[in-house]
Amino acid sequence: MIEINDVSKNFAGIKLMNLTIPDGKIIGFLGPNGAGKSTTIKMMTGILPLDAGTIKLNGFDIEKEPIQAKQHIGYVPDQPDMFLRLKGIDYLNFIGDIFEVPETTRKERIEQLTTQFNIYEALQDYIQTYSHGMRQKIIVTGVLLHDPDIWILDEPLTGLDPKSAYMLKEMMREHAAKGKTVFFSSHGLEVVEQLCDEVAIIKNGELIFYGGLAEMRKQFQTNQSLEQVFLELTSDE
Known part of the structure; x- marks a missing residue:
């Protein structure tokens, strides 16, 4: 479970955000560029401090209990250009060491996941030689x-x-x-509509809607697609 209570971040204009995300859900996090999506995610993962409020991950406060909280999360950033001087296999073993993944389990998961993502043969290469897509795959593998x-x-x-x-x-x-729990931001509204149980929409640092698509259509009395409703909700016109 993710619990965001009265969270604010002054430089990003995020004001008293409240959001509780239950287990067993895929949540799409939507908003125009500059709305505060990445800032919110960086606060959730402990990369940025909160100016006010609390964020709890499975009951652990990300600021007061950061180690325990981070043991419960896997994070894929919007830019996968990290640890470029490591080989793919060294990066995955580094992640495995941090999270104390047993050697046998680690080996099996690395082989399975990198084979599925078609990067197994590149594990002995340096990440800086990877394409953007390959870098994304190695980061996702590390998360999983x-x-x-x-x-x-x-x-x-x-x-x-x-x-x-x-x-x-x-x-x-x-x-x-x-x-x-799966919480992900995306500009691909069709993917969100097909995949998500619920959506959270942010505009100018404020949460303007959270709920299921059926609830959204009922609330706004429309049968339009998520894309059409989203554009109307986030329009400055």
């Missing part, structure tokens, strides 16, 4: 390696080829079906 309860993904499908994007979406569905 320790099987965290909560996935927090910032534009996770960007740069993935259609087959890999399909596999990741299926993994997201399977993760939620196990009673766990």
Whole structure:
């Protein structure tokens, strides 16, 4: 479960955000560029401090209990250009060491996931030689390696080829079906409409809607697509 209570961040204009995300759901996090999506995600993962409020991940406060909280999450950033001087296999072993993944389990998961994402043969290469899509795949593999309860993904499908994007979406569905949580931001509204149980929409740092698509259509008395409703809600006209 993710609990965001009275959270604000002055430089991003985020004002008293409140959002509770239950287990077993896929949540799409939507908003125009500059609305505060990535800032919110960075506060959720402990990268940025909160100016006010609290964020709890499976009951652990991200600021007061950061180690315990981070043990429950896997995070894919919007830019996968990290640890470029490491080989792919060294990066995955580094992640495995941090999260204390047993050696046998680690080896099996690395082989399975990198084979599925078609990067197994590149594990001995340096990440700086990878394409953007390959970098995205190695970061996603690292997230899945320790099987965290909560996935927090910032534009996770960007740069993935259609087959890999399909596999990741299926993994997201399977993760939620196990009673766990997937929270991801995306500009792909059709994907969100097909995949998500609920959506959270942010505009100018404020949460303007949270709920299911049926609830959204009922509230705004429309049968329009998510894309059409989103554009109307976030328009400055």
